[in-house]
Amino acid sequence: MNIQSVKDLELIKKEYRLKLNLPDTVKVNIGMASCGIAAGARETFNAAKETFADNDSIDICQTGCIGYCEVEPLVEILAKGKPRVMFKKVTSDKIVDIIHGYMDNDFSDKKIKKHILGQIRDPRSLLEEDMANPQEQVDPIEGIPFLEDIPFFKGQVKIALRNCGYMDPDSIEEYFGKQGYIAFLDALHNAKPQEIITAVKESGLRGRGGGGFPTGIKWATCAKHDGQRSIICNADEGDPGAYMDRSILEGDPHSVIEGMLIAGLAIGSSLGFIYVRNEYPLAVKRLVTAIKQATAYGLLGDNIAGTKFCFKIKISTGAGAFVCGESTALMASLEGKVGRPKAKYVHTVEKGFRDQPTNLNNVETYANVPAIILKGAPWYASFGTDNSKGTKAFSLVGKVRNTGLLEVPMGIPLKDIVFSLGEGLPGKKKFKAVQTGGPSGGCIPEALMDTPVDYQQLASVGSIMGSGGMIVMDENTCMVDVARYFLDFLKDESCGQCNPCREGIKQSLDILTAICEGEGKEGDIELLEELGVMIQRFSLCGLGTAAPNPVLTTIKYFREEYESHIRDKKCKAGVCKNLFMYEIDEDACTGCTICAKKCPQNAITGTKKEPHVLDQDKCIKCGICYDACKFDAIVIK
Amino acid sequence: MSNANTQPTGVEEEIHYLELDQMIEKEFNNDKENLIMILQAIQRRYNYLPRPALSYVSEKLSIPYSRIYEVSTFYSTFSLEPRGRNIISICTGTACHVRGADRIKEHIETSLKIKDGETTEDKRYTLESVRCIGCCSLGPVVKINEDMHGRIATDEIKNVLNQYE
Numbered sequence: 115m116n117i118q119s120v121k122d123l124e125l126i127k128k129e130y131r132l133k134l135n136l137p138d139t140v141k142v143n144i145g146m147a148s149c150g151i152a153a154g155a156r157e158t159f160n161a162a163k164e165t166f167a168d169n170d171s172i173d174i175c176q177t178g179c180i181g182y183c184e185v186e187p188l189v190e191i192l193a194k195g196k197p198r199v200m201f202k203k204v205t206s207d208k209i210v211d212i213i214h215g216y217m218d219n220d221f222s223d224k225k226i227k228k229h230i231l232g233q234i235r236d237p238r239s240l241l242e243e244d245m246a247n248p249q250e251q252v253d254p255i256e257g258i259p260f261l262e263d264i265p266f267f268k269g270q271v272k273i274a275l276r277n278c279g280y281m282d283p284d285s286i287e288e289y290f291g292k293q294g295y296i297a298f299l300d301a302l303h304n305a306k307p308q309e310i311i312t313a314v315k316e317s318g319l320r321g322r323g324g325g326g327f328p329t330g331i332k333w334a335t336c337a338k339h340d341g342q343r344s345i346i347c348n349a350d351e352g353d354p355g356a357y358m359d360r361s362i363l364e365g366d367p368h369s370v371i372e373g374m375l376i377a378g379l380a381i382g383s384s385l386g387f388i389y390v391r392n393e394y395p396l397a398v399k400r401l402v403t404a405i406k407q408a409t410a411y412g413l414l415g416d417n418i419a420g421t422k423f424c425f426k427i428k429i430s431t432g433a434g435a436f437v438c439g440e441s442t443a444l445m446a447s448l449e450g451k452v453g454r455p456k457a458k459y460v461h462t463v464e465k466g467f468r469d470q471p472t473n474l475n476n477v478e479t480y481a482n483v484p485a486i487i488l489k490g491a492p493w494y495a496s497f498g499t500d501n502s503k504g505t506k507a508f509s510l511v512g513k514v515r516n517t518g519l520l521e522v523p524m525g526i527p528l529k530d531i532v533f534s535l536g537e538g539l540p541g542k543k544k545f546k547a548v549q550t551g552g553p554s555g556g557c558i559p560e561a562l563m564d565t566p567v568d569y570q571q572l573a574s575v576g577s578i579m580g581s582g583g584m585i586v587m588d589e590n591t592c593m594v595d596v597a598r599y600f601l602d603f604l605k606d607e608s609c610g611q612c613n614p615c616r617e618g619i620k621q622s623l624d625i626l627t628a629i630c631e632g633e634g635k636e637g638d639i640e641l642l643e644e645l646g647v648m649i650q651r652f653s654l655c656g657l658g659t660a661a662p663n664p665v666l667t668t669i670k671y672f673r674e675e676y677e678s679h680i681r682d683k684k685c686k687a688g689v690c691k692n693l694f695m696y697e698i699d700e701d702a703c704t705g706c707t708i709c710a711k712k713c714p715q716n717a718i719t720g721t722k723k724e725p726h727v728l729d730q731d732k733c734i735k736c737g738i739c740y741d742a743c744k745f746d747a748i749v750i751k
Numbered sequence: 752m753s754n755a756n757t758q759p760t761g762v763e764e765e766i767h768y769l770e771l772d773q774m775i776e777k778e779f780n781n782d783k784e785n786l787i788m789i790l791q792a793i794q795r796r797y798n799y800l801p802r803p804a805l806s807y808v809s810e811k812l813s814i815p816y817s818r819i820y821e822v823s824t825f826y827s828t829f830s831l832e833p834r835g836r837n838i839i840s841i842c843t844g845t846a847c848h849v850r851g852a853d854r855i856k857e858h859i860e861t862s863l864k865i866k867d868g869e870t871t872e873d874k875r876y877t878l879e880s881v882r883c884i885g886c887c888s889l890g891p892v893v894k895i896n897e898d899m900h901g902r903i904a905t906d907e908i909k910n911v912l913n914q915y916e
Contacts, residue, residue, distance in 0.1 A: 585846055
């Protein structure tokens with residue numbers, strides 16, 4: 115069926131809104147993004163399917179990820195006239211009991227209770243305010259918190275991630291049910307390209323991939339240049355510790371396709387490309403399905419909805435090169451070449467892919483576009499700060515209690531993200547820093563945790579917004595090692611064509627490695643600073659100019675750690691192997707024997723209920739005993 | 752740049768040329784721009800990039816062999832040497848790093864007696880470190896073939912590895 119107008123959509127939308135919110139059956143939504151699957155969601159799904167294969171009153175469905183990865187597999191169960199309940203850590207052996215418990219309204223049983231995450235007060239996304247809250251008439255279950263009041267969700271505003279976890283990513287009809295393609299069809303029939311561009315400009319949307327360039331201005335400049343214009347979506351999410359784009363592609367691929375269609379319409383392009391990491395096989399699979407479906411409905415292809423507008427999307431898979439996140443390198447890679455960045459004397463909006471005008475945005479940027487067109491620029495701009503409008507998705511990972519993916523309005527202080535939504539660090543460990551912006555970003559110490567997340571503010575403390583990775587570090591994270599880690603990453607990923615980056619990174623890495631191995635000497639810190647400034651000033655592309663950020667920020671905020679590595683030959687975090695040793699604290703050791711049993715070297719000996727002894731000659735500092743000891747009796751010296 | 756900067760191997764691999772030819776034509780429209788994806792398809796088929804297959808692609812698409820070599824050594828996915836039956840990809844992304852991915856890697860290296868990028872003598876395992884597979888909340892993560900093993904602890908590795916023949 116070819117969809118011609120918003121009117122055609124309304125019928126399907128109505129049908130699927132009912133299916134999504136007021137189903138005739140008990141609907142079981144299992145979060146099946148990569149992270150969920152890694153936590154066992156596939157087994158959960160299969161177990162439920164098998165058990166209820168002959169039961170027509172239960173519908174087992176897949177969705178994307180709602181972001182609370184810490185407690186996956188996540189399962190939501192709903193039925194008409196009943197509360198919607200989200201369950202956590204639902205492994206395959208638990209799912210059947212939980213479904214039965216839901217059907218019997220039995221939420222007090224211990225086995226079920228401990229898996230309840232919360233109930234949903236209002237399942238509508240911000241784009242669905244044209245519909246009444248389907249849960250309005252339903253009495254909530256007493257004693258179960260609302261999902262929106264749980265720390266991890268409190269304060270989140272989901273625009274880019276609006277549908278992730280609430281629909282089947284493999285169903286375009288469910289996307290229609292979530293207001294999908296209405297913005298595009300409306301713009302196609304009723305808006306002039308210039309009007310779309312103005313709306314995007316006025317929304318204040320800036321590139322979510324890291325650069326933060328105003329999206330509307332990029333679109334306007336590209337539209338001005340004549341030639342065969344291309345629309346590229348950068349889904350080569352390379353920052354380690356960041357997976358917003360993966361989650362969007364796996365949970366709501368149509369939002370990206372719709373964003374690209376709107377860009378094509380505004381800029382005057384019929385050629386779309388998605389450059390996606392080969393390491394994200396599920397994202398590729400869901401994109402392929404989504405493109406096929408959109409094509410079948412006539413939303414991609416020639417003469418879309420009976421107009422002159424044509425737009426096709428090709429998927430290209432990357433092959434593991436961080437530098438391909440840089441726009442010119444990405445375009446070279448799309449052309450089947452090695453991804454080496456070019457100097458941008460001429461901008462890619464004028465001469466990019468195939469030497470033609472090219473507009474490149476990342477996944478999250480495109481996912482925001484339909485929302486802006488549907489709800490209007492002023493609505494979008496009402497979120498955020500003066501120079502950073504809207505919301506931003508972050509992956510909160512590392513040494514933090516609630517790991518996962520969240521979306522918050524720009525301008526919220528870093529500490530709110532880490533300590534309120536993330537609920538701080540697990541155990542009794544002390545917070546040390548949060549790293550933002552991936553290998554191009556920096557480490558922000560506790561003293562600066564009041565900094566609001568906003569492009570300018572993060573830059574002013576030496577870091578960057580980047581694509582949204584936020585890695586929390588505790589007292590067991592060595593900051594010198596972190597700097598060494600990032601440079602080691604960048605040394606491998608530097609394309610090698612310009613000297614400052616290739617040699618500068620390598621020399622800095624050699625110095626850092628020496629410091630970590632206990633060979634550091636006076637003057638090293640100053641030399642690292644000098645090299646850093648040189649690399650920043652003279653590298654060709656963004657990868658090089660940002661490469662020293664992790665080194666420079668760790669020196670700026672954690673200089674004493676560098677000094678103790680160099681002068682005292684000590685790594686207090688217990689990471690750099692030559693610079694610390696494990697010891698057993700005799701007073702704390704209860705003689706539980708766990709460490710002795712687990713030590714792969716048999717370096718720990720002792721009798722039960724008496725303090726154990728560690729043989730330093732045998733110890734390989736693998737850390738197994740340190741992690742295993744429940745009494746903090748293994749200490750770092 | 753990549754771990755695979757060795758010379759193409761001289762080992763003769765049985766190449767199914769007709770299949771290769773059809774793939775390049777049908778799936779990839781004889782288009783030079785699809786070179787990277789063609790190489791990925793070859794690697795999926797043979798587990799690495801056999802030299803004769805690359806020569807064929809070079810002829811077929813009129814791309815100089817030197818450029819194919821350049822591409823296959825630039826991108827870290829590609830391997831010019833045969834790899835093991837099971838590919839152990841250890842994630843060394845930042846989140847996994849701060850949660851001890853290095854220790855996991857060292858442990859695998861010592862127990863299998865291979866280094867990063869190498870294959871065991873019995874061709875059972877190849878160890879590769881990868882930069883972030885996007886499952887950061889489950890770090891440290893080890894991917895074996897297509898299976899993810901999240902929150903893996905050093906003392907569980909042996910059992911996990913034994914599941915793969």
